[in-house]
Amino acid sequence: STCSVGAISIPSQIRTSMAVALTSRSIIGNEARMARRYFRRNQYEYAPRTRSASSLLPNNTDLRSPTMEDATNLQSLLDAGSVVTGSPDELSKYNIDWKREYHGRSRILIRPKSTEEVSRVLSYCNRERIGVVPQAGNTGLVGGSVPIEDEIIVSVESMNTIHDFDETSGILTCEAGCVLQDLHAYAEERNHLIPIDLGAKGTCMIGGNVSTNAGGQYYYRFGSLHANVLGLEVVLADGTCLDLCSTNRKDNTGYDMKHLFIGAEGTLGIITKINLSCPRLPSSRNAAFLALDSFDAVRRTLTMAKDELGECMAAFEFMDRAILELVGKQHRIPVSVDGGSELYRFYLLVETQGSNGGHDSEKMATFLERTMESGDVVVDGVLSQDMKQVQEMWNIREACNPTLKDTGHNYKYDISIPISQYYEIADEMKARLAASRPDILCVNWGHVIDGNLHFNVTTPGVFEEDPEILYLIEPYLFESVVRKRGSISAEHGLGRCKNEYLGSLAKNEAAVSKMKALKNVFDPNGILNPGKFLPTRST
Numbered sequence: 001s002t003c004s005v006g007a008i009s010i011p012s013q014i015r016t017s018m019a020v021a022l023t024s025r026s027i028i029g030n031e032a033r034m035a036r037r038y039f040r041r042n043q044y045e046y047a048p049r050t051r052s053a054s055s056l057l058p059n060n061t062d063l064r065s066p067t068m069e070d071a072t073n074l075q076s077l078l079d080a081g082s083v084v085t086g087s088p089d090e091l092s093k094y095n096i097d098w099k100r101e102y103h104g105r106s107r108i109l110i111r112p113k114s115t116e117e118v119s120r121v122l123s124y125c126n127r128e129r130i131g132v133v134p135q136a137g138n139t140g141l142v143g144g145s146v147p148i149e150d151e152i153i154v155s156v157e158s159m160n161t162i163h164d165f166d167e168t169s170g171i172l173t174c175e176a177g178c179v180l181q182d183l184h185a186y187a188e189e190r191n192h193l194i195p196i197d198l199g200a201k202g203t204c205m206i207g208g209n210v211s212t213n214a215g216g217q218y219y220y221r222f223g224s225l226h227a228n229v230l231g232l233e234v235v236l237a238d239g240t241c242l243d244l245c246s247t248n249r250k251d252n253t254g255y256d257m258k259h260l261f262i263g264a265e266g267t268l269g270i271i272t273k274i275n276l277s278c279p280r281l282p283s284s285r286n287a288a289f290l291a292l293d294s295f296d297a298v299r300r301t302l303t304m305a306k307d308e309l310g311e312c313m314a315a316f317e318f319m320d321r322a323i324l325e326l327v328g329k330q331h332r333i334p335v336s337v338d339g340g341s342e343l344y345r346f347y348l349l350v351e352t353q354g355s356n357g358g359h360d361s362e363k364m365a366t367f368l369e370r371t372m373e374s375g376d377v378v379v380d381g382v383l384s385q386d387m388k389q390v391q392e393m394w395n396i397r398e399a400c401n402p403t404l405k406d407t408g409h410n411y412k413y414d415i416s417i418p419i420s421q422y423y424e425i426a427d428e429m430k431a432r433l434a435a436s437r438p439d440i441l442c443v444n445w446g447h448v449i450d451g452n453l454h455f456n457v458t459t460p461g462v463f464e465e466d467p468e469i470l471y472l473i474e475p476y477l478f479e480s481v482v483r484k485r486g487s488i489s490a491e492h493g494l495g496r497c498k499n500e501y502l503g504s505l506a507k508n509e510a511a512v513s514k515m516k517a518l519k520n521v522f523d524p525n526g527i528l529n530p531g532k533f534l535p536t537r538s539t
Contacts, residue, residue, distance in 0.1 A: 062526070088106065179206075287390040293345050414455075452490040
C-alpha cells in the first residue's frame with residue numbers, strides 16, 4: 001500500500017521507516033537506510049539535506065574538476081601569488097564553513113586583486129567548464145560559501161580598497177573584500193555609520209553581506225541592503241564586467257538590475273564593488289535591558305515601544321532564558337530574579353538612536369515607566385547610563401552565537417514568523433524534541449521586531465551531528481513555518497542547506513521556473529556556485 005506525500009507516493013514499509021527515524025533513539029538501522037535510499041532515488045522534495053561533500057554536483061554534469069595545469073594557466077593571467085594550491089586540509093580555512101558543518105575539497109584558491117583579474121578568472125573557468133565558488137568572509141551559516149566538491153574558490157579578500165566617501169551625500173564606494181568592522185570604523189571617523197551591523201562584523205565582508213542580503217539588528221531602523229545599496233559592479237560568468245555603479249539616489253532609467261545580484265548568493269555573478277548609502281552617526285544612543293515573564297508581555301512591550309519611542313527606536317532584540325543561561329557563564333546578565341542566579345523567562349534589548357540626548361532619554365524613560373507601571377508587562381529592567389553600558393548590553397546579545405557554538409553541535413535555523421506566533425513555534429519544537437531526546441537543549445533569540453527568530457538546537461558536550469535529531473527537526477520545522485505563513489529563511493539565505501525546499505516550501509514552481517531562467521541567462525554553463533541556492537532536484 002502507498003500514501004501520497006507531496007508529489008510522490010511512499011510505500012507503507014517506507015512510512016514505517018520514517019516513523020522509526022522520527023521516534024527511535026537510533027536511526028542507524030536497515031529501515032532508516034532504506035528510507036534514505038528511497039528519498040534519494042525518488043528525489044523526495046522534503047528530504048533532509050545531505051551535508052557531506054561526497055555526493056556529485058547535481059545538474060552540472062558538464063563541469064569538470066580543475067587540474068594543476070589549470071592553476072598554472074590561471075596564474076599566468078594574474079599577479080604573482082594570486083593562485084594558491086594545496087590539499088583540502090591546507091586550504092581548510094576556505095574549504096570549511098564557520099560551523100565546521102560543510103566541508104569542500106578544493107585544491108585551488110584564487111585571490112584576485114582587481115575586477116579585471118576576476119574577469120579573467122571567470123572567462124577562463126567558463127570556457128573550460130570549471131565550477132567556481134565566490135567567497136568573502138566565509139561566515140555564512142547555510143553552506144553557500146564553501147565548495148561542495150573541488151570547485152575553484154575565488155576569494156575577494158584581497159579586494160579591500162575604499163575608493164571614495166562623499167561626506168555631503170554619505171555615499172561610500174568600496175570593494176567587495178572590505179571587512180564590515182573596518183567599514184564601520186572608517187564611517188564613524190567621518191561621523192557616519194554603515195547601515196548593517198552583525199555579530200560577525202569582525203570577519204564578514206561587505207561583498208558577502210550584499211550577496212546574501214544579510215539583515216542584522218538594525219534592519220528595522222535602516223531597512224534591507226536592497227534599500228541601502230545604490231550601485232554595484234558585478235563580473236558575470238563569462239567574464240563580462242557589468243557596471244551598475246551609481247552614486248545617484250534617484251535613477252529611473254531601465255531595469256534596476258543591481259537587485260538581481262543582492263541576495264543571489266553569487267549564483268548570477270561575483271560582486272566586486274559597492275556604492276552604499278551611509279546615514280549620519282547618531283549623537284545620542286540609549287539602551288535598556290528588560291526582563292519579562294511571558295511572550296504576550298513581549299508583544300505588548302513592542303507595541304508600547306513603537307508608540308513611545310517612535311522615530312528614534314533602532315533595535316528591539318529578543319533572547320530567551322535558555323540562551324542567557326549559557327551566555328551568563330561568561331557575561332554578567334544585568335537583570336535576574338531578586339538579584340540572584342535565577343533568570344526570567346524572556347529578555348529584550350531595546351536601543352534608541354537620535355540627535356537630541358535629552359529628548360531621547362526622556363522618551364526612553366517614559367517608555368520604561370509605561371511598561372513597568374502595571375507590573376504585568378516588564379517585570380524588571382536596567383537603563384544604560386553611558387556608552388560603555390550600551391556596549392556591555394550588546395556584548396550579551398552578540399555572545400549568543402559563539403557561546404552556543406562552543407556548547408555542542410549546533411542545529412541552526414533562521415526563520416520569519418508572524419509576531420503573534422513568534423514563540424509558539426519554539427514551544428512546539430521543544431515539545432516535539434523533548435519527547436524523544438530529553439538530552440537536547442533548545443535556545444532562541446532574534447530580531448523580534450521584524451519577525452526573525454533564530455531557533456537553535458544543541459547537544460551539550462557532543463559536537464558531532466546526530467541524524468536522529470536532524471530528522472526530528474527537518475522538514476517538520478519548515479512545514480510548521482509555512483503553515484504559520486512564515487519564511488524558512490529570514491536572513492541567512494538558502495545555500496545548500498535549504499535550496500531543495502525552493503519550489504515546495506518556499507516560493508511556488510512558477511516563480512522558481514523564472515529564477516532558473518534568469519540563472520540560464522547570466523550563467524548558462526552553471527559554473528557559479530553550482531549546487532547552491534536553486535533546487536537541484538527536478539520538481
